[in-house]
Amino acid sequence: MSEKVGVYVCHCGTNIAGVVDVEEVSNWAGEQPNVVCSRDYKFMCSSLGQELIEEDIKEHGLTRIVVAACSPHMHEKTFRGATERGGLNPYLFEMANIREHNSWATTDKAAATHKAKALVNGAVERVVHHQPLEPIPVEINPATLVVGGGIAGISAALELADAGNHVYLVEREPSIGGHMAQLDKTFPTLDCSACILTPKMVDVEQHPNITLYSWSEVENISGYIGNFNVTVRKKARYVIEELCTGCGICEEKCPRKVVDEVFEAGLAQRKAIYTPFPQAVPKYPVLDPPNCTYFERGKCKACQILCPTGAIDFEQEDELLEFPVGNVILATGYDLFDSNRIPQYGYGHLANVFTSLEFERMVNASGPTDGKIVLRDGESVPQSVAIVHCVGSRDNNYHEYCSKVCCMYSLKFAHLVHERIPEAEVYNFYIDIRTPGKGYEEFYNRLLEEGTHFIRGRVADVTDAARLPGEEGKLIVQAEDTLIGKQRRIPVDMVILSAGMEARHDSQDVSLMFGMGCDFDGFFTERHPKLDPVATMTEGIFIAGACQGPKDIPDSVAQGAAAAARVAGLVNQETVMMEPVRASINKETCSGCRLCNDLCPYNAIVFHEDQKLSEVITALCQGCGTCVAACPSSAINGAHFTNEQVFSEIEGILWDVMEHQAVPA
Amino acid sequence: MSEQQFEPVIVGFLCNWCSYRAADLAGTSRTKYAPNMRAIRVMCSGRVDPQFVLKALREGADGVMIAGCHPGECHYVEGNIKALRRYVLLKRMLKQWGIEKERVQLVWASASEGNLLAEAVDRMTEEVRALGPLRWRQAVLGGNGHKPVETAEVEVEVEEV
Numbered sequence: 111m112s113e114k115v116g117v118y119v120c121h122c123g124t125n126i127a128g129v130v131d132v133e134e135v136s137n138w139a140g141e142q143p144n145v146v147c148s149r150d151y152k153f154m155c156s157s158l159g160q161e162l163i164e165e166d167i168k169e170h171g172l173t174r175i176v177v178a179a180c181s182p183h184m185h186e187k188t189f190r191g192a193t194e195r196g197g198l199n200p201y202l203f204e205m206a207n208i209r210e211h212n213s214w215a216t217t218d219k220a221a222a223t224h225k226a227k228a229l230v231n232g233a234v235e236r237v238v239h240h241q242p243l244e245p246i247p248v249e250i251n252p253a254t255l256v257v258g259g260g261i262a263g264i265s266a267a268l269e270l271a272d273a274g275n276h277v278y279l280v281e282r283e284p285s286i287g288g289h290m291a292q293l294d295k296t297f298p299t300l301d302c303s304a305c306i307l308t309p310k311m312v313d314v315e316q317h318p319n320i321t322l323y324s325w326s327e328v329e330n331i332s333g334y335i336g337n338f339n340v341t342v343r344k345k346a347r348y349v350i351e352e353l354c355t356g357c358g359i360c361e362e363k364c365p366r367k368v369v370d371e372v373f374e375a376g377l378a379q380r381k382a383i384y385t386p387f388p389q390a391v392p393k394y395p396v397l398d399p400p401n402c403t404y405f406e407r408g409k410c411k412a413c414q415i416l417c418p419t420g421a422i423d424f425e426q427e428d429e430l431l432e433f434p435v436g437n438v439i440l441a442t443g444y445d446l447f448d449s450n451r452i453p454q455y456g457y458g459h460l461a462n463v464f465t466s467l468e469f470e471r472m473v474n475a476s477g478p479t480d481g482k483i484v485l486r487d488g489e490s491v492p493q494s495v496a497i498v499h500c501v502g503s504r505d506n507n508y509h510e511y512c513s514k515v516c517c518m519y520s521l522k523f524a525h526l527v528h529e530r531i532p533e534a535e536v537y538n539f540y541i542d543i544r545t546p547g548k549g550y551e552e553f554y555n556r557l558l559e560e561g562t563h564f565i566r567g568r569v570a571d572v573t574d575a576a577r578l579p580g581e582e583g584k585l586i587v588q589a590e591d592t593l594i595g596k597q598r599r600i601p602v603d604m605v606i607l608s609a610g611m612e613a614r615h616d617s618q619d620v621s622l623m624f625g626m627g628c629d630f631d632g633f634f635t636e637r638h639p640k641l642d643p644v645a646t647m648t649e650g651i652f653i654a655g656a657c658q659g660p661k662d663i664p665d666s667v668a669q670g671a672a673a674a675a676r677v678a679g680l681v682n683q684e685t686v687m688m689e690p691v692r693a694s695i696n697k698e699t700c701s702g703c704r705l706c707n708d709l710c711p712y713n714a715i716v717f718h719e720d721q722k723l724s725e726v727i728t729a730l731c732q733g734c735g736t737c738v739a740a741c742p743s744s745a746i747n748g749a750h751f752t753n754e755q756v757f758s759e760i761e762g763i764l765w766d767v768m769e770h771q772a773v774p775a
Numbered sequence: 776m777s778e779q780q781f782e783p784v785i786v787g788f789l790c791n792w793c794s795y796r797a798a799d800l801a802g803t804s805r806t807k808y809a810p811n812m813r814a815i816r817v818m819c820s821g822r823v824d825p826q827f828v829l830k831a832l833r834e835g836a837d838g839v840m841i842a843g844c845h846p847g848e849c850h851y852v853e854g855n856i857k858a859l860r861r862y863v864l865l866k867r868m869l870k871q872w873g874i875e876k877e878r879v880q881l882v883w884a885s886a887s888e889g890n891l892l893a894e895a896v897d898r899m900t901e902e903v904r905a906l907g908p909l910r911w912r913q914a915v916l917g918g919n920g921h922k923p924v925e926t927a928e929v930e931v932e933v934e935e936v
Contacts, residue, residue: 181799182816210802211814215893221782221810228813618847627793627848629887647792647850647886691818711852734851735822739861751818753826760786760831763813767784767835 113238114146116172117230118163120154120179122209129213131223135178139230144238146170155185160192167196174198174237178206178230183638199242201690201750206233228763235762239755245687246728250336251436252276252681257328257620260288261663262655263441264310265670266677271319273678278435279314280342281324283372285390286311288443292373292467294474294481296663297522298553304389304476311391325396329430331624334712334732335650336436336686344429348383348397353421356393360413360422361385368401375467378478383413383422388476397422437650437677440634441670442620444656447502447509447609454571455498455607461486462585463572463605466519473526483530485604492534492603495527496587498569499540503610509631513610514660517544520608521554524562537563537600539589547662565600566593572605611660626651633659644673649688652676691733691750693726699745700724706737706746783837783903785896787814788823792850793885794842800889808893809900812840819843820881821854825865828879832911838903842882842892855883877902878909 117139121127132150140148147170151159154177166172175198177189182205190200206229216222252275256267259281267277279286290296291311293303314320323342330341349360364381373386380386382402385395403410404424414422449457449465456463462485464472475481485492497520503513517540524536543564545551558564567589576582577599584601591598613632614620621628626646627635634653637645644652652673655666680686695706695715702722707715714730715737717723726737726746738748761768789795795816801808817823820843828839841862843855862881869879880899884892 181795181802183796183799207799207814210799212802212810214802214805215798215808216810217807218810225810225813232813232815622847625850625852627844627850627885629885635886709857711854732851734819734854735817736819736851736854736857739822739824740857748818748822751822753824756815756817756824756827757830759815760827761834763786763815764784764831764834764836767837 113144113173114171115144115174115176115234115237116163116166116170117145117148117234118154118159118175118177118179119148119150119208119226119230120159120177121150121152122179123152126179126209126213129217129219129222130208130226131219132226134223135208135226135230138227139234142231142234144174145234147172154179155188160188160195163189163192164196167193167198172196172198173202174240175203176206176230176233176237177203178208178226178233180209181207181211201243202237202240204233204237204240206230224766228766231765232759232763236755236759239752239758241749243690243749246690246692247685248334248336248688248729249685250680250683251338251434253278253433253435254677254681255280255328255338255340255435255438256441257438258288258441258443258655258657259283259286259314259322259324260441260443260655260666261290261307261310262443262666262670263288263439264314265667266439266441266654266674267320268310268313268317269671269674270677271317273674275319275678275681277320278340278342278433279320279322280326280328281322282327283386284325284347284384284396285386285392286314286322286324287387287389287391290663291387291389292375292474293470294477295522295526297518298547298549300522300525308389308391311389315391322392323431324392328623331438333434334730335680335688337729338435338438338650340433340435342431342433344431346426346428347394348399348423348426349394350421350423350426351392351394353419354394355419355421356385356395357418358385358395359416359418361395363412363416365410365412366401366403368398374478375465375471377468377471437652437680438624439652439654439670439673439677440620440624440657441654441673442614442617442657444611444660445614447513447612449501449607449609451508452501455501455569456572456574456585456605457607460572460574460585460605462492462603463607466516466523466606466608469523469606470519473523473530481530483527483604490603491531493531494535494537494602495604495606496537496539496572496585496600496602497523497606497608498572498587499538499608500568501607501609502612504541509610509612511631511660512544514544515662516608516610518547518550518553518662520606521545521557521562523606523608524557525560528560528562535563535602537565537587537602539565539567539569539587541566541568547664565589565591565598567591567598576601611656614657617657624648624651633657644669644676650680689733691748692728692731693733693735693737693746693748694728695724695726696745696747697721697723699743701743701745703742705740705742709737709740711736781904781907783811783900783908784835785812785838785840785899785903786831786836787812787840787842787896788817788820788827789814790820790843790850790855791816791818793844793848794820794882794892796886797842797884797889797892800886801893802889804889806890806893808896811900812896819849819851819854820858821849821851823858823861825861825868828865832874832878832909835912837906837909838878838880838899840880840882840895840899842884842895845883845885848885874909874911875906877906
């Protein structure tokens with residue numbers, strides 16, 4: 111067997127050529143066995159660079175191509191395309207990563223050039239053993255699952271549904287709307303949050319292409335792009351949705367009051383049967399058994415007795431719904447940082463320290479105080495308010511990252527305090543004011559004019575221990591004002607902690623269930639941080655909104671729409687081509703030991719009892735290769751990562767040490 | 776490479792989804808680390824057949840790094856756990872052959888942990904440098920009076936162990 115290999119060493123401007131002696135690598139490669147043509151070129155990924163490959167294939171009759179350039183995650187597709195246009199099977203190509211893994215990782219030119227030779231040689235030895243492969247066509251089910259009914263999920267669902275695709279929207283809470291439904295005003299336009307959100311919520315409810323499952327959670331998902339099978343647990347509402355008119359009599363008549371920790375952030379009470387807020391979608395209430403008198407003592411049933419349509423059903427049980435979808439968009443949102451974790455800020459033991467979400471509910475016209483800003487006693491109007499930025503964010507003890515929205519919502523809070531209590535003094539304690547966004551800096555300037563005090567310094571603590579005259583009965587906020595270089599003690603009536611955003615507490619479990627990654631902070635990992643922010647490493651699973659990282663409303667909406675566009679693209683294609691990196695079992699050598707059967711994480715290997723042989727179901731196989739590594743008979747072939755290919759690559763990259771360590775005769 | 780200092784050669788088997796991308800990220804972030812690790816891409820650390828490791832050591836590598844996703848984060852559900860189980864068994868075998876445990880290491884690095892992977896490469900390079908060259912091929916195949924054995928035969932020998 112003699113293959114004709116073409117080697118192309120990319121300069122990538124000076125990205126590679128600045129460190130690696132590309133000319134030497136190219137000349138050296140040209141002397142290696144099987145290599146018939148070796149070149150270096152300024153930008154291999156340019157159309158001229160690609161044409162070089164195409165022409166050489168035709169002119170020199172090349173049968174294999176190696177490009178030494180950047181990571182295959184950048185340009186493998188590009189060069190496979192060039193290989194194919196040259197008339198070769200695209201899988202007869204191999205890439206050597208001499209940029210990310212080499213020229214960018216060292217300044218030692220000699221070592222980098224030497225390593226580049228090793229990597230190129232590994233690719234050359236490997237590519238000789240490549241086999242032509244055909245991509246596997248997969249049909250795409252046009253239905254999509256959207257997980258999470260916050261603004262990102264709503265945007266994604268509406269975009270897809272408007273384009274004529276069916277969407278299943280699954281929401282864990284009784285109503286869609288997410289965090290945005292809790293907010294009063296949105297920065298910087300001061301639009302009423304509910305006024306702009308609720309029409310979209312209604313659109314979701316009424317859209318013929320959207321099936322909404324609220325008070326439901328995804329229990330399980332199996333399958334692969336185009337062909338997922340989803341199991342959703344529809345939790346018992348104890349309300350028959352077909353009969354309920356949403357009149358609200360059950361809620362009104364329910365004698366049991368419970369503190370609403372979720373929607374009202376603990377500031378108000380709800381009933382044991384409730385809709386979280388008046389504009390909730392869907393309108394059906396949810397009964398909360400641990401707090402229901404009937405479930406506790408077997409008596410009451412006030413809601414059932416008084417319901418005009420007989421819609422209350424105490425016997426209702428969770429339902430498991432199963433349906434197929436082609437793609438999934440995860441828009442599971444964020445959790446607010448728990449301010450209890452910073453005890454020196456006094457939340458939880460100093461009454462008039464509020465979290466941002468509590469304040470958000472308080473200033474909301476439909477909130478627990480009808481929009482009045484009052485202290486914890488429910489009456490006193492604060493005359494001075496301190497707003498503490500970066501609570502849990504930009505802090506190595508909690509989260510290193512910036513939560514992105516807190517500066518802007520803190521400015522909004524300051525504005526709302528000025529608006530409602532014109533005589534009040536407002537102090538913003540900040541590290542840096544970050545206002546990157548359309549109209550954001552202008553909003554900051556407006557606040558400066560409104561007379562808000564800005565003190566640059568991280569707050570050390572909030573205390574009620576008065577030390578100086580005028581501090582009695584106040585909360586004292588202590589911080590170093592880094593602009594004047596002095597410690598300051600500011601006595602105030604109310605403190606608001608601008609808590610950051612963090613990943614959902616169960617984001618790890620969710621990422622496991624959907625088979626995609628999340629980072630150390632718990633945010634879902636995108637396929638590429640710059641160029642592919644809504645796709646994940648798993649084909650057919652997309653992410654949108656704050657589950658990917660802290661985000662404000664416009665960014666979440668944009669990402670929701672972007673994820674929807676990606677899915678719509680796949681649905682329109684109807685069929686997508688999958689990488690043919692798949693395992694297959696050689697019937698001749700399979701001993702029928704069944705070792706591989708249990709190893710496969712996708713149950714893609716079946717055992718034929720009659721023939722005593724195992725077989726891989728290609729459509730289910732994801733190509734991880736764990737069975738290939740485990741087969742004691744070496745009967746399983748992992749396409750594109752065969753033993754032969756990897757062994758050859760090992761030999762290739764170790765060419766230098768093999769020579770030095772020749773075995774003594 | 777300088778004449779005085781021994782530069783170990785380490786073969787890295789990097790998972791396509793996390794560690795390979797971690798190495799990409801390390802490069803993209805211009806994190807500088809030892810140029811001694813030469814990466815081979817595998818789809819999953821679970822694909823790393825112990826034979827790959829033995830092959831690399833036999834062909835002259837001074838060390839082998841297997842890098843995969845953190846436990847619980849595997850792109851293929853649990854391939855990294857399988858890699859871990861194989862690694863534990865492999866280590867026992869290597870010990871019997873007198874190969875120091877620092878020479879074959881299993882590392883977890885997610886796609887966002889470029890610095891972590893770079894640190895691991897630096898650390899391992901220094902550890903292996905301290906141990907000196909392995910020269911397994913010479914020591915095992917040539918040193919005990921046997922004639923060099925053809926590669927294919929050695930593979931069979933390894934499998935029997």
